[in-house]
Amino acid sequence: xxxxxxxxxxxxxxxxxxxxxxxxxxxxxxxxxxxxxxxxxxxxxxxxxxxxxxxxxxxxxxxxxxxxxxxxxxxxxxxxxxxxxxxxxxxxxxxxxxxxxxxxxxxxxxxxxxxxxxxxxxxxxxxxxxxxxxxxxxxxxxxxxxxxxxxxxxxxxxxxxxxxxxxxxxxxxxxxxxxxxxxxxxxxxxxxxxxxxxxxxxxxxxxxxxxxxxxxxxxxxxxxxxxxxxxxxxxxxxxxxxxxxxxxxxxxxxxxxxxxxxxxxxxxxxxxxxxxxxxxxxxxxxxxxxxxxxxxxxxxxxxxxxxxxxxxxxxxxxxxxxxxxxxxxxxxxxxxxxxxxxxxxxxxxxxxxxxxxxxxxxxxx
Numbered sequence: 043x044x045x046x047x048x049x050x051x052x053x054x055x056x057x058x059x060x061x062x063x064x065x066x067x068x069x070x071x072x073x074x075x076x077x078x079x080x081x082x083x084x085x086x087x088x089x090x091x092x093x094x095x096x097x098x099x100x101x102x103x104x105x106x107x108x109x110x111x112x113x114x115x116x117x118x119x120x121x122x123x124x125x126x127x128x129x130x131x132x133x134x135x136x137x138x139x140x141x142x143x144x145x146x147x148x149x150x151x152x153x154x155x156x157x158x159x160x161x162x163x164x165x166x167x168x169x170x171x172x173x174x175x176x177x178x179x180x181x182x183x184x185x186x187x188x189x190x191x192x193x194x195x196x197x198x199x200x201x202x203x204x205x206x207x208x209x210x211x212x213x214x215x216x217x218x219x220x221x222x223x224x225x226x227x228x229x230x231x232x233x234x235x236x237x238x239x240x241x242x243x244x245x246x247x248x249x250x251x252x253x254x255x256x257x258x259x260x261x262x263x264x265x266x267x268x269x270x271x272x273x274x275x276x277x278x279x280x281x282x283x284x285x286x287x288x289x290x291x292x293x294x295x296x297x298x299x300x301x302x303x304x305x306x307x308x309x310x311x312x313x314x315x316x317x318x319x320x321x322x323x324x325x326x327x328x329x330x331x332x333x334x335x336x337x338x339x340x341x342x343x344x345x346x347x348x349x350x351x352x353x354x355x356x357x358x359x360x361x362x363x364x365x366x367x368x369x370x371x372x373x374x375x376x377x378x379x380x381x382x383x384x385x386x387x388x389x390x391x392x393x394x395x396x397x398x399x400x401x402x403x404x405x406x407x
Contacts, residue, residue: 086235088209088211091211091212091213092211092212093206093210093211093212094120094122094195094204094206094210094211094212095191095194095195096194097111097154097156097184097186097191097194098190098191098194099186099187099188099189099190099191100184100185100186100191101165101167101185101186101187101188102167102170102184102185102187103182103183103184103185104167104170104171104174104182104183104184104185105174105179105180105181105182105183106182106183106184110182111154111182111184114152114182115152115154117150117208117236117240118150118151118152118208118236119150119151119152119205119206119207119208119229119232119233119236120151120152120153120154120205120206120210121139121142121151121152121153121154121203121204121205121229122154122156122195122203122204122205122206123135123139123153123154123155123156123201123202123203124156124158124192124195124197124199124200124201124202124203124204125155125156125157125158125200125201126157126158126159126160126164126200127157127164127169127170127173127174127375127376128160128161128163128164128338128374128375128376128402129160129200129201129376130336130376130405130407131200131201131218131219132200132201133177133376134219134256135201135203135219136177136179137253138222138225138226138251138253139153139155139203140177140178140179140180140181141251141253142226142229142251143180143181145251146229146230146233147181149233149237149244150208150233150236150237150242151229151233152181152182153181153182154181154182154183154184155174155179155181155182155183155184156183156184156186156191156192156195157170157183157184157185157186158186158189158191158192158197158200159185159186159187160200161315161316161338161374161402162315163340163374163375164374165185165187166374167185169373169374169375170183170185172373173375199217199218201218201219202215202216202217202218203215203216203225205225205228205229205232207232207235207236208232208235208236208239208240213228213232214228219255219256219258220255222250222251222253222255223250226250226251227250230246230248234246256407258407259331259332259333259385259406259407261331261385262330262331262332262333262385262406262407263301263302263328263330263331263332263404263406264276264302264406265403265404265405265406266278266302266303266304266328266403266404267402267403268304268315268316268317268401268402268403269312269313269314269315269316269317269402270285270286270287270312270313270314271287271314271315272314272315272402272403273285277303278302278303278304279303279304279305280296280299280300280303280304280305281293281294281296281305281306282294282296285312286312287312287314288311288312288313288314289311289312290309290310290311290312290320291309291310291311291312292308292309293305293306293307293308293309293310294307295307296327299327299328299329299389300329301329301330301331301387302329302330302331303328303329304326304327304328304404305326305327305328306324306325306326307324307325307326307327308320308321308323308324308325308394309321309324310324313400315402316340316400316401316402317400317401318341318398318399318400319343319394319396319397319398319399319400320397321397322395322396322397323393323394323395324394324399325391325392325393325394326390326391326392326394326401327389327390327391327392328389328390328404329387329388329389329390330387330388330390330404330406331385331386331387331406332380332385332386332406332407333380333381333382333383333384333385333386333407334360334378334380334381334382334406334407335360335378335379335380335390335404335405335406335407336360336376336377336378336379336404336405336406336407337369337376337377337379337401337403337404337405338375338376338377338401338402338403338404338405339371339374339375339377339399339400339401339402340374340399340400340402341371341374341396341398341399341400342371342372342396342398342399343370343371343394343395343396343398343399344368344369344370344371344394344395344396345368345369345370345371345392345393345394345395346367346368346392346393346394346395347363347367347368347369347379347380347390347391347392348367348390348391348392348393349380349388349389349390349391350388350389351389351391353366353367354366354367354379354380355367357382358380358381358382359380359381360377360378360379360380360381361378361381362377362378362379363379371399376405
């Protein structure tokens with residue numbers, strides 16, 4: 043491994059450890075200020091809790107209607123899941139959320155998926171419908187295309203879970219992945235409070251949903267954005283040509299590549315949220331560190347994947363690799379390219395065949 047790569051990795055590890063420690067401390071503090079568990083539920087002082095805001099500016103209702111949702115939400119414990127379907131962090135939480143829906147829906151829990159899109163293609167109802175079918179989502183999903191409900195919750199993150207008790211007070215708030223056992227215990231507690239208040243006899247659940255949690259790599263490449271607006275204040279495009287907003291640019295083969303940066307070659311149009319291939323073929327190179335690599339794309343194309351100059355082997359092939367080292371993309375969304383047990387630094391080269399192909403982000407695990 044080259045000395046400059048080693049130096050970059052050592053520095054990034056130190057920074058990553060510091061950020062992780064701060065994030066854990068902040069997350070714990072944030073949750074502790076919201077949760078109130080135990081004791082006599084009738085004696086809980088709720089004056090410090092906020093009421094969950096109304097769902098506003100909803101463009102489409104999936105798995106429900108406005109009238110039905112307004113009726114079923116009354117008096118329920120409500121888990122509001124703010125998500126978007128091309129976000130890998132959101133996708134990793136869905137097995138837990140759908141399991142809680144199966145387990146607690148008959149006990150007074152209502153889950154509402156608030157789909158707040160990051161990219162334009164996520165505003166299309168058919169795309170979101172395809173995703174909820176893929177992930178087995180049976181609870182109501184509302185499409186917050188103009189981010190009005192997102193703003194009503196004063197939210198800034200994907201994914202985020204708020205849980206309101208049967209009187210509408212937000213009693214729990216969790217940002218990101220993880221915290222699944224803690225979240226389920228809150229669900230159980232608030233269901234018990236509801237049954238006590240309504241005089242309902244109910245067997246208390248004690249067991250928790252048992253699903254293997256994804257283990258993140260501490261030091262990994264951050265999300266890489268191909269849109270000039272989304273990439274603001276991020277030094278991620280390594281090519282000398284740089285971003286050229288709303289222009290068509292021809293990118294040349296780089297002389298060298300740096301860690302955590304991407305390098306397109308060929309002719310690409312620079313969009314606010316993506317790059318679009320104008321030439322018939324193109325390439326993308328990057329030096330990354332992770333055990334999992336995902337890509338968010340739109341439009342039909344065939345991608346030929348190489349790691350360190352060799353065709354992607356079956357040992358590291360992601361779930362969406364169609365055959366050998368080929369990834370065929372069609373529907374707009376997230377595709378898994380690389381999956382490995384261990385984190386490693388690799389040079390990835392993607393040879394793209396398909397004019398009109400759009401790439402939005404790389405995400406890593």
